[in-house]
Amino acid sequence: METSTGKPYVVGMDIGGTNTVMGIVDQQGQILATDAVKTGQYTQVEEYVETVCAKLIPMIEKHGGVENFRGMGIGAPNANYYRGTIEQAPNLPWKGIVPLAAMFKEKVGLPVAMTNDANAAALGEMTYGVARGMKNFIMITLGTGVGSGIVVNGQLVYGHDGFAGELGHVCVDRSSEARLCGCGRRGCLETYCSATGVARTTREALAISAEPSLLRELPIEKITSKDVYDAAVKGDKLALEIFQRTGEILGRAITDFIVFSSPEAIVLFGGLTKAGEYIMNPIRETVDAHVMPIFKGKTRILLSELKEADAAVLGASALGWEAK
């Protein structure tokens, strides 16, 4: 966190397919003000930037103007850190390559840095959360998909093209019957260990086995990972088995991540982590049983400490401290 300039605030902005949330954040990670814009309503990116700025600039003025701000950080899907662009994002209304960092820099008058949402989450965790002080850790976000942000030697890993850290797309099943992933390949971690992956596992399990389960009372196509959690709390055996199996797959993948960068911790975040010990226990047991002996017991498996509602803005804001 580069706060040596003494400027007390940064702007953090999280761009999602539905909402864009802007926040003013201080050095302690307090969100002092927020506002939001409906991303999907603006097919013209210029109009979108205008609308965001019409709300954001008065917020900045209320906190003493740009001279009180170190920078602005943006978290967005398919964001390229090196180029400050959003590239071919399937869930955003703007097609092609959008130079969003430059557009906001011009309008707002602050240095702007941009990265994808999972990288922003990692920065947020390192700046304000459970990874404070860590130089080597991996953030894994278990939401609709599986994202990741990898920190090595205190720096985010962007790779040569700015897109590194796609751990949701390591292959965990190389058989020809492996699940088809949104990326076009088969067997990606994301198809098993995201919230949607868990729902898919549940539908398969209900179809294959005849075991009684509370989950059979729900319309099968609408089952969510939350339903599986609710059933697990009630002791439903099938629900417990689904978390066990999901945790084992993620745990095995984590043993491979550990031999790569030997992180001090794996920090888990996102919807699926609400399953708590139902998923954390099998992950920890699997890592412990299968990690390479030289790394045994060295890497902690932690839950994020950031509130889910704040994490995206905090993560983006963390990038604001190092914007150039």
Add this chain to the structure above:
Amino acid sequence: METSTGKPYVVGMDIGGTNTVMGIVDQQGQILATDAVKTGQYTQVEEYVETVCAKLIPMIEKHGGVENFRGMGIGAPNANYYRGTIEQAPNLPWKGIVPLAAMFKEKVGLPVAMTNDANAAALGEMTYGVARGMKNFIMITLGTGVGSGIVVNGQLVYGHDGFAGELGHVCVDRSSEARLCGCGRRGCLETYCSATGVARTTREALAISAEPSLLRELPIEKITSKDVYDAAVKGDKLALEIFQRTGEILGRAITDFIVFSSPEAIVLFGGLTKAGEYIMNPIRETVDAHVMPIFKGKTRILLSELKEADAAVLGASALGWEAK
């Protein structure tokens, strides 16, 4: 390469189970002098250090003394970069944790840095070889085992404990019949894609199939990857299939490495790479067919440019330029 002090030389030393080779290296990567000591003859590490220094110090004197030297780099199995120690190395005569960097620093009077052999190879490639100028690449050494050195943002990845980069031990087969690895687990990449892994694949293939092969003329327990290469050159179908299968396994593993750190290149080194296009073609084809679309065509698969005889000393010497 930190050469701003203007000192023209470094010492590079490669410690293997059989031999220790010491070399004087200049800024262009020329090895100006070498000598060697039989590592295995010295069960007392103090005696070993004495013997090495009795040869090394006169070499340094001949090149103008320590004032002409920037530092000394050591590549050794199970070396810990952070602590300058060799820890529990199964192939070296000294047990426990040996503070070798400090011992040489005291005797030689130069700053000493130490890392494992695969990391040293990566530094050598970055300083003098095919990875010159690259900030993000992965070195994979295909010898008796499979080692790796990972470079991110221009720095070697050591992880929080100094042991990161054990890509020979990612799991490529999670079935219960997967091959047992020297690390105690099953299915490690190294059990398939090292020179010994290829020999094992060959013995299995000869036992399972009845296909005619030149390899059947050899004593089955003594077959090496070199024999498989010789047979492949003669068009032997089984030998070609073995390289094809080995290249596919390595190629699939590389697609997972790419989503982690998005390297500009994967640099391959070691005995197995002598199989040339017999192994490189299936690796490249598999990576191209299975890599995540966002990375397609972006990562080059290259062969090391360093001579195998020189690489270990050059790699270790590269570390000497940054010794503290």
